[in-house]
Amino acid sequence: MAAQNFLLHVHTSTDIVRKMTLSSRPESVDELKTMIGEKFNLDFNFSLSYQDPDFDGQLCSLLDIEELPQKAVLKVIRSESDASSVASDDTIILPHAMTPDRVNRWPDVFPVPIFSYEVEFLLSDGNATYDRTGKTLKLSRRQKHDILETLAAKMHSFKAYPNDKEVSMVAEALVIKHPCLKEPGSQTGWYGWKNSLKFKMGNFRTKLSRAGFHEVAINSGKRSRNNPNKPSPHTNIKRPKRAEVNFLPNFPRGENAASLERLRLQIVDEVKKSDKNLSLIGKLMQTTFALRRNEIVSDDPPVDEILERWPALKMESQVKTFFVLHLFEQIYHI
CATH class of the missing domain: 3.10.20.90 (Phosphatidylinositol 3-kinase Catalytic Subunit; Chain A, domain 1)
Incomplete structure (x- = not known):
C-alpha cells in the first residue's frame, strides 16, 4: 500500500x-x-x-x-x-504572558466533553436502551450536577458569557450525542437542559470570581440583598467583543500589580533612550499585557492617557505586534 x-x-x-x-x-x-x-x-x-x-x-x-x-x-x-x-521581526512570539485561559473562540459545533466514569457508563447503557425501546434515562441529582458542571467548564473554555443561542447549542448537542437525556414531552427535547445550563453558568462564574478570575470578578460587586443601592447585576457587564480572546487575563504566575508596574516604568525608561533595546521592550510589553488590559477594561481611560503610560504603543514594532496577534486570534482562533 x-x-x-x-x-x-x-x-x-x-x-x-x-x-x-x-x-x-x-x-x-x-x-x-x-x-x-x-x-x-x-x-x-x-x-x-x-x-x-x-x-x-x-x-x-x-x-x-x-x-x-x-x-x-x-x-x-x-x-x-x-x-x-527582536520585537520588530515578522515572526510571531507567543510568550507565556500572552497565553489566555482559553485558546479558541466559540465553535461551530459544540464538542460535548467526557463526563465522569460513572456518568459515562450510565449514558452508554442508557443510549443503548433508548435505541431499543425509546425509554429515556432518569438521573440522580448528583449525576445531573456532574453533567452540568462539566458542560459549564467546557463552555467557559470558549466563553465566560455565552448568549442564549450558544447555550441552546450546548443543550442540543448534549441530547444529540446522548439521546437518552431527551426530555419526554418537550418540543425540542432539551429546553430544560438549556435553562439548567444558564443557571449553572451563573454559579460557575460566581465560583471563578471568588477564586480571583479577573474576567468575571470585574463584574461582581453589583446589587444584592446586602447592597441594594449598587448597580443592577445585569447592567454594564464587561465582556469580550466578537473574536476577542485575551479580554482580561490574570497576571502571569509569580507577578502582581506592583511587580508589573515596575516593569512598566522600565518600559518608559527604555523608550526614552535613543538606542532602544527593541527585544527587551517587546518582552516587557508581552509580560505586562495583563496589567495593560486591566487598566483599559477596568478604568476605561482616554487614549492619550493610555499612550502616556504605555509609550511603546506608539512604536511601529508594537503596533505591528498588536495587530498581528489580533489577526491570528480572528483567523486561527488561537
Missing part, C-alpha cells in the same frame, strides 16, 4: 499560511524543523506546535513526531532565548 502524503499548513510569520507537502512522515521532530527551516529560510531557533484534533484544535507542543496528523496545522514558535530575536 502506497504511503500517503503529509499535508501541512505552516504559520511562520504574518503570512496567512504557507503550504508544505511531505511524501512521508519525518524520522523526528528535529528533522521536520530542519525541513521547515530550509524551505522557508528560517535562520533562528524555534519550536513547533500543532492544532490537536483530539482536543478541539487546541495548540499542543510537537514533541513526538508520531503525534503529527496526516493533515496538520503547525505554528512556528520562535525561541525567546534566540539572540537574533
